[in-house]
Amino acid sequence: MSDVTMRVAVLGGGSFGTALASIAADNGARVCQWLRDPELAAQINCEHRNGRYLPDYAINPAVTASTEMAEVLEGAKLVLVAIPSQAFREVVRQARPWLNAEQILVSTTKGIQEEGFKLMSQILEEETGFAHIGVISGPNLASEVAQKQLTATVIASDDPETRTCVQTALGCDYFRVYASNDRFGVELGGALKNLYAIAAGMAAALGMGENTRSMLMTRALAEMGRFAVARGANPMTFLGLAGVGDLIVTCSSNLSRNYRVGYALGEGKTLDEAVASLGQVAEGVNTVRLVREKALEDGVYMPLAEGLYQVLFNGVPAREMARLLMRGEQSSDVEFVLPREDVKQDRRDAGAPND
Numbered sequence: 149m150s151d152v153t154m155r156v157a158v159l160g161g162g163s164f165g166t167a168l169a170s171i172a173a174d175n176g177a178r179v180c181q182w183l184r185d186p187e188l189a190a191q192i193n194c195e196h197r198n199g200r201y202l203p204d205y206a207i208n209p210a211v212t213a214s215t216e217m218a219e220v221l222e223g224a225k226l227v228l229v230a231i232p233s234q235a236f237r238e239v240v241r242q243a244r245p246w247l248n249a250e251q252i253l254v255s256t257t258k259g260i261q262e263e264g265f266k267l268m269s270q271i272l273e274e275e276t277g278f279a280h281i282g283v284i285s286g287p288n289l290a291s292e293v294a295q296k297q298l299t300a301t302v303i304a305s306d307d308p309e310t311r312t313c314v315q316t317a318l319g320c321d322y323f324r325v326y327a328s329n330d331r332f333g334v335e336l337g338g339a340l341k342n343l344y345a346i347a348a349g350m351a352a353a354l355g356m357g358e359n360t361r362s363m364l365m366t367r368a369l370a371e372m373g374r375f376a377v378a379r380g381a382n383p384m385t386f387l388g389l390a391g392v393g394d395l396i397v398t399c400s401s402n403l404s405r406n407y408r409v410g411y412a413l414g415e416g417k418t419l420d421e422a423v424a425s426l427g428q429v430a431e432g433v434n435t436v437r438l439v440r441e442k443a444l445e446d447g448v449y450m451p452l453a454e455g456l457y458q459v460l461f462n463g464v465p466a467r468e469m470a471r472l473l474m475r476g477e478q479s480s481d482v483e484f485v486l487p488r489e490d491v492k493q494d495r496r497d498a499g500a501p502n503d
């Protein structure tokens with residue numbers, strides 16, 4: 149059972165922040181949510197509903213909301229930061245005067261900062277220098293969490309106190325929290341899968357079938373593993389909830405914003421139109437650009453990321469890109485079993501046509 153005296157602060161009034169706040173309150177914690185919109189804060193306090201981001205779900209009435217950082221952070225043992233990556237550092241800086249080294253700081257955000265290719269927990273580390281830092285990631289569509297659909301997530305941190313605190317604060321009969329000590333791998337998985345969710349949405353809009361989606365997800369996993377290895381992460385982490393788990397849900401559901409952006413693109417909308425029609429942040433749009441650039445820099449073979457970049461930013465039609473990808477290099481299925489270079493060599497030895 150949870151510690152009834154625990155205080156939890158959630159920074160961000162969006163869908164996931166709100167869903168997590170409600171879980172912690174269901175678990176008996178005193179939860180205060182920080183958001184910048186006073187009207188939305190008043191609605192959460194009076195109606196126990198977030199009309200902008202989760203209009204159809206009741207929030208536990210024990211969650212209070214405020215626009216005052218000091219009020220929200222006072223006495224908080226656990227601080228969950230649920231702010232899109234582009235504003236993440238700015239909000240952590242706003243919070244910094246009221247943070248202390250005893251607190252557990254956890255990012256829920258699946259994105260990358262352009263400058264320095266930083267993940268969000270690295271920003272928490274840089275801005276605070278504190279030791280209790282972690283990341284939550286997994287197949288966690290916010291509206292399903294708010295609906296109390298049975299869900300699992302991962303708390304990743306090399307600090308055992310952080311892992312235990314989050315399991316205690318959030319683990320309950322509808323939300324199961326698994327532990328990992330691979331913070332980098334878990335966080336990278338959450339950011340990378342957004343790319344492929346865009347591609348899956350696009351494929352669905354183009355009428356492509358289940359075989360196609362399965363191929364896309366599996367090759368996405370191969371590509372994610374390649375990128376992870378090149379950056380020193382453990383690819384085994386991608387076999388867990390924050391890798392394959394999140395990839396499955398985000399590539400399969402129009403509850404995912406990244407999938408919906410892809411779907412809109414597949415229907416023929418421009419990127420600007422697709423993003424505008426969403427009205428919320430789809431982290432994957434920016435991540436495509438950053439990952440493609442990093443892959444080129446590091447010489448990592450990422451044909452899906454490259455293809456997606458060409459469709460999103462260079463106007464290549466999605467169907468044409470799919471055709472080019474199908475005609476790409478004949479390669480290995482599982483590279484950890486049969487290395488890609490071996491397949492290339494076999495083909496050269498056999499005099500097979502160049503790909």
Ligand SMILES: NC(=O)C1=CN([C@@H]2O[C@H](COP(=O)(O)OP(=O)(O)OC[C@H]3O[C@@H](n4cnc5c(N)ncnc54)[C@H](OP(=O)(O)O)[C@@H]3O)[C@@H](O)[C@H]2O)C=CC1
Pocket residue numbers: 160161162163164165166183184185201230231232233235238239256257258259288289290291428429431
């Ligand atoms: N939604 C989901 O299903 C899941 C999301 N995540 C991750 O969680 C992250 C954030 O959570 P989510 O709740 O989804 O995000 P939303 O997009 O639903 O909401 C974003 C929140 O951040 C606030 N915000 C944005 N910019 C600023 C700023 N400059 N200063 C202060 N507040 C700001 C918004 O405020 P305002 O309304 O005033 O603009 C809003 O409260 C996402 O980036 C995503 O990667 C993870 C798992 C599931």
Ligand SMILES: O=C(CO)COP(=O)(O)O
Pocket residue numbers: 258286287288289290342345394397398403404405406407429430431
């Ligand atoms: O990460 C998510 C589910 O795990 C939510 O994905 P979106 O950001 O695409 O909505």
